[in-house]
Amino acid sequence: EVHLVESGGGLAQPGESRRLSCAASGFTFTPSGMTWYRQAPGRALEWVAYIGSSGIHYADSVTGRFSISRDNAKNSVYLQMSSLRAEDTAIYYCTRECIRASICSWGQGTLVTVSS
Amino acid sequence: DVVMTQSPLSLPVTLGQPASISCRSSQGLLHIDGYTHLNWFQQRPGQSPRRLIHKASNRDSGVPDRFSGTGSGTDFTLEISKVEAEDVGVYYCMQGTHWPMTFGQGTRLEIK
Numbered sequence: 001e002v003h004l005v006e007s008g009g010g011l012a013q014p015g016e017s018r019r020l021s022c023a024a025s026g027f028t029f030t031p032s033g034m035t036w037y038r039q040a041p042g043r044a045l046e047w048v049a050y051i052g053s054s055g056i057h058y059a060d061s062v063t064g065r066f067s068i069s070r071d072n073a074k075n076s077v078y079l080q081m082s083s084l085r086a087e088d089t090a091i092y093y094c095t096r097e098c099i100r101a102s103i104c105s106w107g108q109g110t111l112v113t114v115s116s
Numbered sequence: 117d118v119v120m121t122q123s124p125l126s127l128p129v130t131l132g133q134p135a136s137i138s139c140r141s142s143q144g145l146l147h148i149d150g151y152t153h154l155n156w157f158q159q160r161p162g163q164s165p166r167r168l169i170h171k172a173s174n175r176d177s178g179v180p181d182r183f184s185g186t187g188s189g190t191d192f193t194l195e196i197s198k199v200e201a202e203d204v205g206v207y208y209c210m211q212g213t214h215w216p217m218t219f220g221q222g223t224r225l226e227i228k
Contacts, residue, residue, distance in 0.1 A: 044208065045165060057215045058216070099217060100170075100212045102170060
């Protein structure tokens with residue numbers, strides 16, 4: 001069974017950095033495309049970043065501030081977030097594929113709150 | 117960026133009756149790989165989203181056959197043949213053809 005477990009959420013001050021992690025299990029991690037999505041309180045889903053066979057891509061709203069990476073030896077994907085803003089407050093979800101592939105799995109999400 | 121526009125934004129439906137959600141994209145979604153990468157997601161209250169449909173009309177594993185997706189080019193539809201109580205939630209379309217990926221605003225389905 002596929003499991004995706006996000007961690008690293010919490011309260012951050014504006015301008016600070018934070019790193020989210022996603023531990024994957026139950027599937028062959030290395031060839032899989034991994035994606036981060038987010039959902040601000042009461043708002044629609046938003047795609048954030050992708051890493052996989054199609055390269056690395058970011059949403060306009062996070063380009064230059066966020067960085068996605070992966071460690072295939074640890075079956076993990078990361079989202080390094082810097083220069084955090086109040087509008088980055090959201091639940092961040094890690095997913096396996098969910099863009100073009102026939103495969104799609106979601107984690108339970110981790111909440112990031114950016115506030116002074 | 118591709119703009120995804122859903123309608124309606126609120127959808128009250130009687131149990132057992134059909135429901136339909138429209139999604140329009142500002143650009144065509146046919147990818148160079150020959151597929152149209154239009155996805156439909158469901159988000160039940162308090163839960164993580166799950167995908168229902170990929171490539172416009174393909175149901176994801178485990179999705180009941182009362183859900184169906186149709187459309188091509190820029191116009192797409194998600195249909196539920198007979199709404200059940202567990203279908204309450206918000207439905208999103210998302211295009212996966214053009215970077216960056218973009219979502220519609222969401223359609224809230226409720227039971228009348």
